[in-house]
Amino acid sequence: MENYSKEVRDRASQLYLEGNVLGLIKKGRLLIGIVKDVDMYRAQYDLDSKKGKCECRLGEKCEHILAIQIAYEKGEYVNLDEIDEKIRNYNKREISWILLTLLEKFPIIANYLSPLEDIRGALARYKNIIKQNPTENIVNNFTDFLNNNKNKITKEDIFEILEAIVSCNTRCFYNFITEKEYDENLMKTLGSIFLEKEIEDKDIARLESIIEKDKYGNLDNLILFLFSNERIKNKLNVRAYLRVLLKRGEKDKILQLIDTDYFSKEEKFDILLQIDEKEAVEFAKFNMLYSKLFEYYYDNEEFSEALEYLKKMIELKDLGGILKDSDKIVSLIKGNNEIIKQLYELADNNVILYPLLIKLYEIATGSLRYDIAASIINKFTSLKDYYIDIVKITGEQRKDKLINILQFLVEQMVEDKKYEDIIQMLKIAKKYMKPDEYENFISQLKEKYKKRKQFYELINKHLT
Numbered sequence: 502m503e504n505y506s507k508e509v510r511d512r513a514s515q516l517y518l519e520g521n522v523l524g525l526i527k528k529g530r531l532l533i534g535i536v537k538d539v540d541m542y543r544a545q546y547d548l549d550s551k552k553g554k555c556e557c558r559l560g561e562k563c564e565h566i567l568a569i570q571i572a573y574e575k576g577e578y579v580n581l582d583e584i585d586e587k588i589r590n591y592n593k594r595e596i597s598w599i600l601l602t603l604l605e606k607f608p609i610i611a612n613y614l615s616p617l618e619d620i621r622g623a624l625a626r627y628k629n630i631i632k633q634n635p636t637e638n639i640v641n642n643f644t645d646f647l648n649n650n651k652n653k654i655t656k657e658d659i660f661e662i663l664e665a666i667v668s669c670n671t672r673c674f675y676n677f678i679t680e681k682e683y684d685e686n687l688m689k690t691l692g693s694i695f696l697e698k699e700i701e702d703k704d705i706a707r708l709e710s711i712i713e714k715d716k717y718g719n720l721d722n723l724i725l726f727l728f729s730n731e732r733i734k735n736k737l738n739v740r741a742y743l744r745v746l747l748k749r750g751e752k753d754k755i756l757q758l759i760d761t762d763y764f765s766k767e768e769k770f771d772i773l774l775q776i777d778e779k780e781a782v783e784f785a786k787f788n789m790l791y792s793k794l795f796e797y798y799y800d801n802e803e804f805s806e807a808l809e810y811l812k813k814m815i816e817l818k819d820l821g822g823i824l825k826d827s828d829k830i831v832s833l834i835k836g837n838n839e840i841i842k843q844l845y846e847l848a849d850n851n852v853i854l855y856p857l858l859i860k861l862y863e864i865a866t867g868s869l870r871y872d873i874a875a876s877i878i879n880k881f882t883s884l885k886d887y888y889i890d891i892v893k894i895t896g897e898q899r900k901d902k903l904i905n906i907l908q909f910l911v912e913q914m915v916e917d918k919k920y921e922d923i924i925q926m927l928k929i930a931k932k933y934m935k936p937d938e939y940e941n942f943i944s945q946l947k948e949k950y951k952k953r954k955q956f957y958e959l960i961n962k963h964l965t
Contacts, residue, residue, distance in 0.1 A: 505567055513567035517575075522568050525578040532578065534569035542638055544569050556638035560679035616650040624658060628665040631673060637683040640674055644687045651694045659695050660707060663723075667714045674719065688722035696730060705736050712741050721745045739763050743772070752776050766790060789813075792822025799829050807833060808840075815843050820853050827857050835864045842869055849876050855883055859890045874898035881906055885913055888926050896933025903933060904942060911946065920956045924963050 505513070516522065516536060523541075525534035532546040538557070544565040546553040553566035572578060588596065604610055617623060627643045635643070647654060666673055674684030698704075712720055728734045728742045739758065746755045755776055759769045770793045773781035785794050791813040798806035811830060814822050823830065823844070834840040845861050848854035858880070862873045874894050877884065881891050888910050895903045907930055914923050931939050943964050950956050 505562060509562070509564050509567060512564040513571060516564060516568040517571045522572045522577070525569050525572045526581045527573070527578050528581040532569050532573055534565075534572065534578075536565040536568050538565065540636060540638055543641070546570055546573075556636060556641065556683075558636065558676060558678060560637070560676045560681060616653055620646075620650045620653050624654075624662075628662060631662070631665045632668055634669065634671060634673055637674075637676070640683055640687050644690050647687075647690045647694065651690075651697070654694050656695065656698045656704060659691060659698075660711065662691060663708075663711045663720065666719050667711055667716075669717065669719055672717045672719060682722065684719075685722050688720070689726050692723055692726040692730075696727075696733060700733065700736075702736075705733075709738050709741070712738075718745070718748065721748070747772070747775055750776070767793060789817075791817065792819055792826060795822070795826060796829070799826075799833065804833060811840070815840075815847060818847065818851075820847075820851055823847070824854060824857065827860055831860045831864055838866060838869055841865050845869065845873050845876070852883060855880055856887065859884070859887055859894070862894055871898060878902055878906070882909065885910060888914070888922070889929060892926055892930050892933075896930065900933055903930065904938070907942065915950060915953065915956065920953075920959050923956070924959050927964055 516538065521537040523535045523537055525532060527533075530548040532548065534544050536542050536544055540557075542556045542565045544553065544555040544557075544563075546566050546569060553561055553563075553570075555561065555563050555565045557563055557565055591599075623646060627646065630639060631643075674687070675682050695708075712724065724737075724741055724745050727737060734742075739761075743755065743758060746758065755772065759772050764772065766788050767790060770781055770785050770788075770790055773784055774797070782794070782797065784790075785797070791810045795807050795810040795814060798804070798810065807829075811833065830844070834844070841861055841864060844854075844857065845865070848857045848861065858873055858877050862870060862877060865873050874897070877891065877894050878899055881895070884891055891906060891910070892903070895906050907927070910926065911923055914920075914926075927943070934942070943960065947957060947960055947965075950960075
C-alpha cells in the first residue's frame, strides 16, 4: 500500500468498509473485482507484477484497485480455479439451476446469453452516451451489447454509431490521466459486424465520408482494424491509414505502405521526412527531387546547400518547382546577379514563369534590371493580372509606353467591371506622368466611359 497516496488509501478503506467491493474472484494470480463508487468499476490486480488496472478515469493506482487488495487480504474472495473444478463435476440439471438462479438475481447476465427482444431503445441510449466521453466501463458494456446483438445490428446502425463517435468534440475513448485508449475492442466489434454485411461501393463511400469528419482520431482503431482485413483494405482510402500510422510512429508499416504506387515520389519524400530525415534526404537525392531538397535546406536555413539545388533546378528547367518556390528563391538570390540572370533567361522563354520576371526585377541591378523591365513591358498583355507592377515598372523604365499600356489595361478591366482596381492603378500611374498628360488621359477616359455610370462617378470622385 506504500505506492498509494494517503487520500487513495483512505478512500479505498472507506469503499471496503461500506461494502462496496461487490464481488472478488481470484483467477490464478489475478484478482478481478467489481467496486461500486460513482459508477460500477471492474478492477483487477496482478499479484506477481504488483500492477493493477481499472475502468475508472484514473485507470491505475486508484482506490478501486486498492479496495480489492484489501478485500483479498481479508480473505473475502472466491477462488475461481476451485469453482472450475466443482463445475466440471456438476451435471446439466445442476448447472442449469445455478445459472437460472444467477439470472434471477443478476439480470445483466442475460445480456451475454441472448439478444434483447428490441434493441432500438438501448442502441439510441448508447449513441447518446457516446457523445459524452463515456467511461471505459460504459464502452466495455456497449461492446458486450453489440456482440450479443450483432445479428440485429444493421449497416445503418453502424453508420449512425460512427456518426455519433465523430461528433465528439474531444477524444471520446481516451484516459487523459494514463494517456491510454480504451476503444480497441469496441472498434474491432464495430468493424467485424460491418464486414459481416454485404458491402457495396456506396457503403465504402459513406464510411470514408464519416472518417473524413473525424477531427480527434476517435476512429483510428477502426481504421487499423479495417486495413488488417484483406477483403476490404484495397477499397479504402489509404491516406486515412497513413495518417494513423504517422500519428503512432509505425515506421516499418509506413515504409511498407509507401513502397507502392499510391504515392508520388514527392509525397513519399514528405512522408519520409516525418519519420526519418536522413532517409528522406537520401531518397530525394537518388530520385533527383531537387525542388524538395531546395525547400528542405532553405527551411533549415542551410542556404549554401539550398543554392546548389536551385542551380540544379535551373539546369533541369524545373519550371513548376521554380514557380512554386519563387518567394524563397528571390529571398535567397538577392545580390547574386549571375543566378538572377540565369532565372531571367529561363523565365523570358517560358510563359509559366512570366510572373517570376516581376520578382526578379525587384532584386536585379544595373543593365540586367533594365533588360528584365523591357521583357516585362513586352509581355504585359500576358501579365495583366499584375497591373500594379506593370504600371510601376513601365513608369520607372519606359514612360513613353505608359499611356498605351494604361489604355489596354483600363479597357480590359472595364470589361471585367474592376472599377475600383482601375482607380487604384491610375493613382499610381499619376506619379510617373506629367500633370497635363495625366489630366488629358483622365478626360479621355471620362468621355469614353461616360455611360458607365458607376465608373464615371468613381473617376469624378477620386481622380479629378
